[in-house]
Amino acid sequence: MQFSSRRKKYNTNSQTELYLHPLQFYGQPPLENISLSEFEAFAVDRLKLLKTIENLGVSYVKLSEQYTKKLESESKALNFLYRPDADDRKSSGPTEYEKRRKDHISHFILRLAYCQTEDLRRWFIQQEVDLFRYRFNELHPKQKLEFLHRNNLQYDTISVEEKKALQDKLVNSSYAVSGITVEDQDFYKVPFQDALDLVRTRKVYLKAGYVFIPHQDIVTIVLNDFRTRLSKALALTARSLPAVHSDERLQPLLNHLSHAYVGQDYSIQKNVGKISLEQIDSLSGKSFPLCMRQLHQSLRENHHLRHGGRMQYGLFLKGIGLSLEQALQFWRSEFIRGKVDADKFDKAYAYSIRHMFGKEGKRTDYTPYSCMKVILSNPPSQGDHHGCPFRHSEPELLKQKLQFYKVSPSGISQILELVKGMHYQLACQKYFELTHNMEDASFSLNHPNQYFIESQKVLGGGKDLKREMDIPQRSQENSATRGPSAAPEAAANASQELAEVTEELDSFFQDA
Amino acid sequence: MSSSNYDSACLPDLLPLYYRRLFPFSQYYRWLNYGGVQKNYFQNREFSFTLKDDIYVRYQSFSTQTELEKEMQKMNPYKIDIGAIYSHRPNQHNTVKSGTFQALEKELVFDIDMTDYDDVRSCCSAADICCKCWTLMTIAIHILDRALREDFGFQHLLWVYSGRRGVHCWVCDEAARKLSVAARSAVAEYLSLVKGGEETLKKVVLTDPIHPFIRESLAVVERYFPRYALQEQDILGRKESVDKVLALMPEDILFTICSGAKKKTLGQYFEKEIMLQYCYPRLDVNVSKGVNHLLKSPFSVHPKTGRISVPMDLKELETFDPFAVPTISQICEELDRPRTEEEKSEDTKEKENEKDAAERRKIRDYKRTSLAKYVKYFDQFLEKMARSWKGELLKKSDLQKDF
Numbered sequence: 053m054q055f056s057s058r059r060k061k062y063n064t065n066s067q068t069e070l071y072l073h074p075l076q077f078y079g080q081p082p083l084e085n086i087s088l089s090e091f092e093a094f095a096v097d098r099l100k101l102l103k104t105i106e107n108l109g110v111s112y113v114k115l116s117e118q119y120t121k122k123l124e125s126e127s128k129a130l131n132f133l134y135r136p137d138a139d140d141r142k143s144s145g146p147t148e149y150e151k152r153r154k155d156h157i158s159h160f161i162l163r164l165a166y167c168q169t170e171d172l173r174r175w176f177i178q179q180e181v182d183l184f185r186y187r188f189n190e191l192h193p194k195q196k197l198e199f200l201h202r203n204n205l206q207y208d209t210i211s212v213e214e215k216k217a218l219q220d221k222l223v224n225s226s227y228a229v230s231g232i233t234v235e236d237q238d239f240y241k242v243p244f245q246d247a248l249d250l251v252r253t254r255k256v257y258l259k260a261g262y263v264f265i266p267h268q269d270i271v272t273i274v275l276n277d278f279r280t281r282l283s284k285a286l287a288l289t290a291r292s293l294p295a296v297h298s299d300e301r302l303q304p305l306l307n308h309l310s311h312a313y314v315g316q317d318y319s320i321q322k323n324v325g326k327i328s329l330e331q332i333d334s335l336s337g338k339s340f341p342l343c344m345r346q347l348h349q350s351l352r353e354n355h356h357l358r359h360g361g362r363m364q365y366g367l368f369l370k371g372i373g374l375s376l377e378q379a380l381q382f383w384r385s386e387f388i389r390g391k392v393d394a395d396k397f398d399k400a401y402a403y404s405i406r407h408m409f410g411k412e413g414k415r416t417d418y419t420p421y422s423c424m425k426v427i428l429s430n431p432p433s434q435g436d437h438h439g440c441p442f443r444h445s446e447p448e449l450l451k452q453k454l455q456f457y458k459v460s461p462s463g464i465s466q467i468l469e470l471v472k473g474m475h476y477q478l479a480c481q482k483y484f485e486l487t488h489n490m491e492d493a494s495f496s497l498n499h500p501n502q503y504f505i506e507s508q509k510v511l512g513g514g515k516d517l518k519r520e521m522d523i524p525q526r527s528q529e530n531s532a533t534r535g536p537s538a539a540p541e542a543a544a545n546a547s548q549e550l551a552e553v554t555e556e557l558d559s560f561f562q563d564a
Numbered sequence: 565m566s567s568s569n570y571d572s573a574c575l576p577d578l579l580p581l582y583y584r585r586l587f588p589f590s591q592y593y594r595w596l597n598y599g600g601v602q603k604n605y606f607q608n609r610e611f612s613f614t615l616k617d618d619i620y621v622r623y624q625s626f627s628t629q630t631e632l633e634k635e636m637q638k639m640n641p642y643k644i645d646i647g648a649i650y651s652h653r654p655n656q657h658n659t660v661k662s663g664t665f666q667a668l669e670k671e672l673v674f675d676i677d678m679t680d681y682d683d684v685r686s687c688c689s690a691a692d693i694c695c696k697c698w699t700l701m702t703i704a705i706h707i708l709d710r711a712l713r714e715d716f717g718f719q720h721l722l723w724v725y726s727g728r729r730g731v732h733c734w735v736c737d738e739a740a741r742k743l744s745v746a747a748r749s750a751v752a753e754y755l756s757l758v759k760g761g762e763e764t765l766k767k768v769v770l771t772d773p774i775h776p777f778i779r780e781s782l783a784v785v786e787r788y789f790p791r792y793a794l795q796e797q798d799i800l801g802r803k804e805s806v807d808k809v810l811a812l813m814p815e816d817i818l819f820t821i822c823s824g825a826k827k828k829t830l831g832q833y834f835e836k837e838i839m840l841q842y843c844y845p846r847l848d849v850n851v852s853k854g855v856n857h858l859l860k861s862p863f864s865v866h867p868k869t870g871r872i873s874v875p876m877d878l879k880e881l882e883t884f885d886p887f888a889v890p891t892i893s894q895i896c897e898e899l900d901r902p903r904t905e906e907e908k909s910e911d912t913k914e915k916e917n918e919k920d921a922a923e924r925r926k927i928r929d930y931k932r933t934s935l936a937k938y939v940k941y942f943d944q945f946l947e948k949m950a951r952s953w954k955g956e957l958l959k960k961s962d963l964q965k966d967f
Contacts, residue, residue: 224773244716245739245747252750254775261717261739 071152074133074195075187077281082157088301091161095309098158099132102179107496109182110477115189123186133187164296167289167310172310177286177321181279188271200270207240210264215239218257225257230265236238237266246273301323327373327380335372337457339507342483343426343443344368346453350437355390360430360438361403364421365407371420371501376409421475422499442467442476459486493559570870571889576616578639578892579865585929586895587636588861588939594627594946595736596646601960608668610647610654613639614867622647622858623654633937642867645858649741657680667856669742672718672735672751675859676704679729680846686797686805691868693729693886696796701731703788704845704882707781708733708877711755716779722942723876725889727866731876736949738956745853752852757781757844766812766838770833782836782879785843793842812838862942864890874938875945882932890934898933 067083088096112119127133133151146154157315158179166176166446191199200207215222219234241443247263249258256263259287262263297303327335336348347365349358358366362383369379383405384397394402404414423440432439441450447468455466463486468478481497488510495506613636626632637642648667650657657665678697682689688701689698705723712718714733720736743751757778760767770778799805813834849855851961863872870891876884930939 108683221776224779225772245743248746248750252753254754254777257776258715258754260714331936431898 066155066243067153068149072157073199073202074152075184075191075199076156077263077278078156078159078285079203079281080152081160084451086106086157090157090269091302092305094154094158094164095161095165095305097132097154098162099309100184101126101130101132101175102162105173105179105182106185110496110498154175162309162370163286164293164302165306168310169288173283173286173526177282178479179278180282181275184278185275188274193267197267200274204279205274207242207265207270207273209238210355218259218264221257221259224398225253225264228269233266233268239264239266240270240273242340246276254286263280284543297487302557324373325375332369332382335504338511339504341480341497341503342457342503343439343480345457346441346502347437351386355388356388356392356505358436358438359404360432360436362404363408363418364426364438366405367418367420369502370408372504376406378404379409399489412512420499420501423497426500427476440476440480442479443541447471454483457487459483569897570893572867572870573656573868573871574893575642575865575867576640578896579642580637580768581896581899582687582813582865582892583633583637583640585899586933586935586941588935588942589629589932591634591939591946592863593632594950595942598738599950599957601956603952604653605649608649608651608653610650610667610858611861612647613641614638614643615641616643619708623657625654625656632702642865643795644864646861648796648856649856670855670857671715672740672743673736673857673859674708674733674752674847675726675730675754675851676701676708676732676847677726677730684797684959686799686802686844691729691757695885695887696792698764698884698886699788699796700843700845702884703784704842704877705733705878705881706756707729707845708847709856710780710784711777714780715754716751720952722862723878724862724873725871725884725886726860727871727889728869732873734808734859734862738952745855745856747857749849749853750849755845755847755889756849758846766837766841768835768837770840774833774868778876783841784914785839789839789843792840794812797842799842800911809838810839869935872893872935872938874935875942877941879897895930899929901932 066080070080071398078533106125108119108122127259131146131151131154133148160535162176164345166172166428188196188199188418206331210218215234219231222234222239223229224230233338241262242265244251244261244263247256248267250263250265251258256269258263294420296306332348333352336345344365347357347361350361351365366383368384374382381400383401384394386398387401403412408418410418415552426438427440427443430438431442441453445453451464451468452472454467455461459467463482467479467486469478470482477497480503481493484497484507485493490510495502497503594605594610607625607627608627611626612620612622613618624635626635628704646887647654648670651664651666651668652660660940672712678685678693678700679686679690681697681700685697687694701779709721711724712721712733718735718740722734722736724732726732754777758767771873793799794873797805799809832888851859860873862875866873870893871886871889874889894952930936
């Protein structure tokens with residue numbers, strides 16, 4: 053065994069050297085041949101890792117204990133490096149060297165998939181920066197220093213005399229810097245352009261264009277550097293894309309990878325017609341997220357919803373499986389009870405419903421709004437009922453509403469705490485847990501239709517729904533349920549998963 | 565000499581005279597060319613003009629100083645704005661492949677506008693200013709100038725009176741011109757202490773530790789506060805303004821004061837916070853952020869007041885009087901004054917050497933007006949910068965080995 057690995061080392065010397073270190077800047081692309089299946093498998097695994105990072109980042113404070121624990125277990129499950137000073141002889145399974153190689157290669161493959169548009173690039177950079185932050189944080193101080201020097205972040209340290217002279221200023225510039233910090237730690241002199249976040253928030257001492265950073269804070273600098281380098285690299289990669297795309301083996305895979313980032317968008321209607329209009333009232337109480345429950349209630353009470361509400365709720369209903377005919381009937385019957393007569397409805401409102409289903413105008417099939425979209429765009433004004441109640445309602449009103457919906461007082465205060473911390477999706481998740489009598493929702497909420505599907509699953513109606521979901525959705529679920537009790541199932545799931553992944557990718561190749 | 569003679573209706577007559585005989589084109593070009601260190605720097609710079617009847621034209625650019633002069637004399641713009649240096653000549657931007665025409669560099673700029681202080685000044689409001697509230701500008705300039713030089717290390721700062729109710733700062737260092745959007749916004753945020761709109765009562769909140777930048781700024785504010793706020797603005801003189809001040813104080817302090825008890829440590833910085841809220845500079849971050857942002861050019865005329873946007877010599881900051889800044893009608897009038905004997909004899913001497921005559925006549929022209937001292941100061945500013953260009957050019961020619 054040892055002989056063959058030594059032979060490997062002779063072939064790719066610098067790369068081998070690279071893999072001796074737990075963390076890298078991805079400055080050099082891998083220079084070896086790999087099989088197509090390794091190409092696919094590596095890329096898909098890294099994508100899963102990045103999606104986990106995205107979800108964890110929404111649900112937990114970055115680098116908090118829960119965050120790091122979950123990220124560590126996911127990295128382990130996907131065979132990515134997670135131990136900065138792992139000893140190869142002890143572990144079974146892939147060696148640390150192999151994991152680092154996989155990390156290196158998979159990063160560069162995803163660059164190809166994610167360099168094409170501004171959105172893709174932004175997403176990829178964000179997740180890679182978060183991943184890097186986590187890994188850098190796990191390094192020992194000595195390894196951090198080593199990393200800095202190896203990567204040409206040759207920021208100078210200031211002399212002991214200068215430190216003493218600046219001591220007061222340094223201490224007064226940052227909450228985290230005490231007299232002891234100044235005495236014990238090295239301070240680096242960094243050009244202010246490399247430490248914008250610290251400058252912007254005035255958390256650092258600035259003199260003649262340089263900021264003075266204690267060793268403990270050097271990570272911010274490193275992250276900025278990583279971000280900048282990656283951003284430049286992606287721009288360059290985009291230019292060489294035509295050459296890559298001309299390889300027919302790669303193009304379909306790369307396309308698949310970049311579309312997967314969008315995640316489940318509930319645009320493809322499944323279970324069309326499985327829900328009858330009579331069920332909606334009861335479903336709204338049981339399985340609708342608060343925003344949709346609120347919209348439904350307003351609609352029933354006022355027999356009307358304004359445009360923002362019609363879009364948000366109408367698309368949601370489409371997502372849960374209402375057909376166009378059902379939707380028309382639903383809105384029409386409600387509006388007629390109000391001030392709108394049948395004629396006016398057919399002339400004005402019916403058009404916009406057909407539009408939602410892609411049957412008018414440029415025939416775009418509009419996708420139901422994700423939580424991000426509901427929270428961040430088009431805030432409601434007077435007379436509107438759309439938006440995210442956790443984000444847009446006054447806390448008092450929200451409290452009343454939750455009381456009205458019979459949420460327990462302790463549950464309400466938990467929710468209000470989360471709202472105060474601006475964790476709107478977590479608040480909604482808590483609402484899910486309380487209304488379904490569960491401890492842990494075991495999914496990361498990012499879409500109202502996801503809420504509906506998960507709720508239906510819990511309430512027992514969802515075997516059909518489960519089978520029809522896409523791969524990314526399934527993998528997210530699996531990783532979330534992979535807790536201590538799920539260990540024996542995990543292995544079986546994993547191989548089943550791999551078979552399914554390959555199956556789906558195969559079909560892609562065939563279609564192409 | 566009185567500037568009350570200015571009437572905006574006269575602009576169509578005054579502007580041609582201004583651009584033909586008074587506008588300091590050679591200094592202006594010298595500035596924007598930055599010593600020719602970077603190729604096409606001047607040629608790729610965007611200018612925008614506001615012409616008569618509010619016609620606004622963007623993406624103007626010029627190849628040489630002469631072309632700039634000719635165009636301006638032809639168009640007689642009411643207002644001139646300076647934009648960024650682009651990747652291509654702005655006047656050809658339509659011929660460039662979409663997405664490739666980009667703003668690359670520009671001076672770092674700041675705009676301090678008196679209307680942003682309306683909630684804390686009682687003497688004037690909106691576009692009006694007076695000598696009492698002008699102190700706010702003096703304070704702003706002291707604080708920002710110090711911070712930009714000492715904290716950020718910038719050296720070439722041009723402060724300009726906007727012509728009506730504020731001042732602009734142009735940071736011309738090479739490092740400043742190359743700053744990204746993120747960097748500009750970070751600098752502006754670092755310099756911002758007053759936060760909040762109409763709904764926010766308390767706009768300045770200080771917490772431990774007090775950053776050295778805040779300490780330095782407070783030192784300036786404290787120097788001016790007694791005379792400015794307590795005397796001139798008289799913030800404690802009327803019930804209405806006293807109430808405004810009291811609204812900024814923490815409740816427990818009020819209780820403590822009223823009951824005569826000793827001062828508590830909670831809300832310990834409320835005095836400083838109040839002073840800062842009344843005096844600390846308020847800048848518009850959006851002006852500073854954008855690389856492609858267009859800002860009024862120095863030596864542009866303010867159409868409403870007629871005043872020239874003149875560079876300010878900070879050595880004379882304490883005595884700067886915005887109402888003494890020359891108007892276009894004033895300087896045009898000064899041109900028409902009878903020439904002195906000395907000037908007449910120089911005229912005859914010059915007829916012999918026609919080539920430089922026009923140039924020299926023009927120089928003598930502005931020297932005869934109140935514009936002179938401002939152009940002189942601008943010259944000094946350029947001279948200082950020029951020394952850094954020489955260094956750059958030497959470096960470049962060394963690298964290229966052209967001796």
